[in-house]
Amino acid sequence: xxxxxxxxxxxxxxxxxxxxxxxxxxxxxxxxxxxxxxxxxxxxxxxxxxxxxxxxxxxxxxxxxxxxxxxxxxxxxxxxxxxxxxxxxxxxxxxxxxxxxxxxxxxxxxxxxxxxxxxxxxxxxxxxxxxxxxxxxxxxxxxxxxxxxxxxxxxxxxxxxxxxxxxxxxxxxxxxxxxxxxxxxxxxxxxxxxxxxxxxxxxxxxxxxxxxxxxxxxxxxxxxxxxxxxxxxxxxxxxxxxxxxxxxxxxxxxxxxxxxxxxxxxxxxxxxxxxxxxxxxxxxxxxxxxxxxxxxxxxxxxxxxxxxxxxxxxxxxxxxxxxxxxxxxxxxxxxxxxxxxxxxxxxxxxxxxxxxxxxxxxxxxxx
Numbered sequence: 048x049x050x051x052x053x054x055x056x057x058x059x060x061x062x063x064x065x066x067x068x069x070x071x072x073x074x075x076x077x078x079x080x081x082x083x084x085x086x087x088x089x090x091x092x093x094x095x096x097x098x099x100x101x102x103x104x105x106x107x108x109x110x111x112x113x114x115x116x117x118x119x120x121x122x123x124x125x126x127x128x129x130x131x132x133x134x135x136x137x138x139x140x141x142x143x144x145x146x147x148x149x150x151x152x153x154x155x156x157x158x159x160x161x162x163x164x165x166x167x168x169x170x171x172x173x174x175x176x177x178x179x180x181x182x183x184x185x186x187x188x189x190x191x192x193x194x195x196x197x198x199x200x201x202x203x204x205x206x207x208x209x210x211x212x213x214x215x216x217x218x219x220x221x222x223x224x225x226x227x228x229x230x231x232x233x234x235x236x237x238x239x240x241x242x243x244x245x246x247x248x249x250x251x252x253x254x255x256x257x258x259x260x261x262x263x264x265x266x267x268x269x270x271x272x273x274x275x276x277x278x279x280x281x282x283x284x285x286x287x288x289x290x291x292x293x294x295x296x297x298x299x300x301x302x303x304x305x306x307x308x309x310x311x312x313x314x315x316x317x318x319x320x321x322x323x324x325x326x327x328x329x330x331x332x333x334x335x336x337x338x339x340x341x342x343x344x345x346x347x348x349x350x351x352x353x354x355x356x357x358x359x360x361x362x363x364x365x366x367x368x369x370x371x372x373x374x375x376x377x378x379x380x381x382x383x384x385x386x387x388x389x390x391x392x393x394x395x396x397x398x399x400x401x402x403x404x405x406x407x408x409x410x411x412x413x414x
Contacts, residue, residue, distance in 0.1 A: 139223075139238040143170055145199070159240055161216030177213045187211060198229055205229055210241070264385070275321040282321065286314045320353060338379065340370040344402060347383035351391070358397035361387070367404040 133140055139156035150170055157163045160177075167173045178184035194206045208226030215221060224239040289310045296303050348361050355361075390400050 133235070139240070141236040141238070142233060143236065144233050145195070156238070159215075159238075160213065160221070166216060176216070179214055183212070195227070195234070203229070206234075208237070208239070213238070264381075279318060279321045282314055282318045286311065286318070289314060320349070334375055335373050336376070337371050338374055338376050340367070340372045341365050341404065343376055343379035344383050344404075346380045347387055348402065350384055351387045355388075355391050356397055359391055359394060360399045362399055362401045364401060364403040367406050370404070370406070 133142065134153045136153055137155055139159050140153040141150060141156060142152075143150045148169055150164070150167060150173070152163060152167075162176060167176060174184055174188055178187055191206075197203070198206055206227040206229075208224045211223055211225050213221045213223050221240055221242045222245050224241055225236065227234045227236045289307060293304070293307045293311065296307055344365075345363070348363060352361060387400065387402075394400070
């Protein structure tokens with residue numbers, strides 16, 4: 048449609064020029080004769096246009112007027128099409144004069160940014176509204192005006208699009224790709240909103256970071272499980288030897304029996320720790336069974352106390368009493384351990400982590 052309108056416009060202009068040339072021929076002849084007489088060529092005979100030439104002039108003049116009317120009509124139609132496309136475009140558009148005194152917006156601009164001609168009657172108001180930070184506003188303003196001056200001086204057709212941070216009428220911030228096309232003494236500025244794209248990219252980066260952390264935890268779990276298995280085998284020998292030694296020292300002095308008991312107790316606590324590590328690293332299908340809620344929390348605290356910085360204290364405060372929940376004990380232990388590890392990462396200066404529980408009744412608003 049646009050190509051057809053441009054073709055009709057070109058044909059109308061050519062017809063107008065041809066009609067003008069034909070219509071002006073008698074007048075050009077009359078002007079030439081008059082100039083020769085004015086230059087002193089009094090022998091030159093003035094040749095007034097004939098009736099036929101006058102009639103031809105009138106006919107061609109009417110044709111020229113019709114061609115100009117067609118041209119004007121084509122221009123108005125083209126302007127109407129441009130205005131319709133401008134207003135209905137799914138991307139925010141701004142039309143502004145290069146002197147900044149007049150400005151107009153399409154409907155998508157008002158929907159996206161919330162402002163209209165009453166809020167931004169000229170370009171100067173736009174700088175204040177869109178860029179509230181004075182330093183950032185000055186940087187953007189200088190950059191934009193320099194690009195516009197360069198484009199006008201070099202006869203370029205537009206300004207390359209770049210990303211800017213815009214404030215909407217409601218105070219929210221949007222990231223937008225802004226560029227401009229130069230048309231005569233005006234510019235058409237496009238603002239492509241990439242806010243959701245930026246949020247999606249940020250969420251993707253967070254997901255990738257969580258995945259990397261999960262992979263690290265899985266690798267640590269596998270390493271811990273393998274080490275715990277080997278350590279458990281060594282503990283088995285230590286405990287067996289300590290049991291035999293305890294039987295042989297039944298008649299020994301109490302001090303020696305206490306030392307053997309200490310060896311057995313330490314070995315059992317070490318075996319319990321390795322069992323927890325193996326449970327943490329074990330890959331098994333989820334089994335949801337009734338679990339006393341504090342059991343996996345205690346296991347996670349026990350693991351953390353053996354691996355975290357000794358300057359970090361973990362203080363349990365279980366006011367809820369015994370509470371049975373349904374879940375997978377191994378997964379619950381991993382979840383609580385991850386929470387505690389994150390807490391230690393947030394304590395570079397060390398300190399105290401308090402783990403507390405209590406019973407709370409949730410109303411309908413939470414269900």
